[in-house]
Amino acid sequence: MNKQTNKLPIPHISEAGLYALWKYANAERLVPRSLMRFEDMLSPTQDSIDNCAFRVALQFDLWGIEIDGMIFHTDLYAQYSKIGAETLKNHQEGKAEKMAKGIAPFLDNNFTFKQFADSAILFKKFGLGEWFEFPVQLKPNNKKRLDTLLDIYLNGFINDKLQIDSINWYKFEKQKESMLDTLRVLQLQFGDTFVLRGQYYQTKNNNWMSSEIRTWFDKTLPLHTLIALEKLGYLDIEAVWVIDMDVPPEDDDTDVFKIRLTLLDKAMAEIDAKYKTPARTSISQPASFDSKTSQLTFQTNKITISKTHNSNPHYLLKAIFKAPAKVWAVDEIWEKLFGKNIEYNPRKHWKKMYNATYDLNEEIAKQTRIRDFVIMKKTTLQLNKKYLK
Structure with missing residues (x-):
């Protein structure tokens, strides 16, 4: 795979792809463990852990970033995966098909990040994504590179410099306005800190809907926008739950994800100005x-x-x-x-x-x-x- 080391990747990254990169960049505050899995990077718009692992492998390889200390849980793969036991048996007996030989380093738990990235196309076929585990902390040089390239990418989104793909998306100011209007409805009900609840629906734009207010986000990139608003100092994202078992249980809880966030003074000042509500003092x-x-x-x-x-x-x-x-x-x-x-x-x-x-x-x-x-x-x-x- 070709590595892109000095310029922004084009076209723009998918919602799922950006979320995974951002989640890893912020894993120390958002993942309460020393080791994480690809399901921790699974976004509301991601359809499988294997696809998540595939996208992370390709994007990190493209950006020249390596994940050190990765391990593959061969025992769990053999015990719980539908094809794990047979795949491992064929590997041990030297009967693996030609394509399966590409995953041999994982089954032996002796692989480099390059081997991981080069074999990403096989993750879905053999159901591998769920069984990788890796440190929450990247090495300093890789963390710095990830933060730098994410910052460049988000600036491109904020300044409407990303390449258009097959779908027209609103310019950032329109997306920001739409998101702040949505957050204002919740803030009026629950105060500055609240949980944004949502459910993912398979639409032609692969978009999601806030189940809290039942409003479609058409032609917007809500995850891009929330992450960009945090970067700009409009809000703090404090916790994200995506996998069902991680979502705090509630009656009739069918939400795919929940995001707990706090609106900051910058967001409230902009909302106050738009809706002509009294401004608040800046010192708590x-x-x-x-x-x-x-x-x-x-x-x-x-x-x-x-x-x-x-x-x-x-x-x-x-x-x-x-x-x-x-x-x-x-x-x-x-x-x-x-x-x-x-x-x-x-x-x-x-x-x-x-x-x-x-x-x-x-x-x-x-x-x-x-x-x-x-x-x-x-x-x-x-x-x-x-x-x-």
Whole structure:
């Protein structure tokens, strides 16, 4: 195979291919093990582990990057693969067909990365991709090269310099706008950190759909766009689950993948400007409430709760901030709001307390999109801990 050492590979890399490269470049923070497998690099748009291994082998060879310390689990391959036992037996008895001789170094677990790359075309035929394992950390020179070439590639995507293939894709600004609109819908519901859930559908564009909002991403490259937005400082990708067994279980959970991410100030500033919502301050601050001005401050938000200083949300915050980290009993808060003259009766008064909490969260949501600042349960009420610091 020819190695491309000094220039960007053309045409552009597939969604699955870019995801695999990016995942390996970020494996130290995204893969919680010292060794990883190709299933760790399997994207929502990848159809098999063998194809994933094939694409990684070709792309790394093209870029002049080697994976050191690869091993092949011959014992597991023979035990669990449909054709593994027969393939290994033929190899050991010297009866392997001509094509199968190309995988002999793997069966002997004595191979170089060049042999791995040169034999990539055989992965699917013999079902090999699942049985490779390799270090999470690349050697420094290979890691530096991967980071550099990924950076060049992503700059090409961001600046619309990638070669067009058989499908027309939107320019990056259009893709960014579409993605930020999608993320805004989730941010309004769940705050700055949330899980983007999705399901892959076999369409003519091999695209995927966010099951959270049921919107098609037509003519866009969502994985390219998310990775580019992280590079540009719009968001942090904190975790990715693709294989079913890795996805946190939920009722009726049919999602192929989940991505937990946090929107950063740069994204929110752009969203605020587009939708004309109040901008947030840039310095994160611990939660506090000034009852004289009825101003609530937390993280990068400053919110006026009541202009008259005479509302249930105002009095509720004034009471809670006597001990902001405390888990309050509902009857304690009732007493602080309405005095001791009216004894708290859950059947009569719980709904009134709930309405006060709901109104407070709604007032905060109008200005910040956050609807879970105060959490009320049947007998307790407290500030959400994630907003205290």
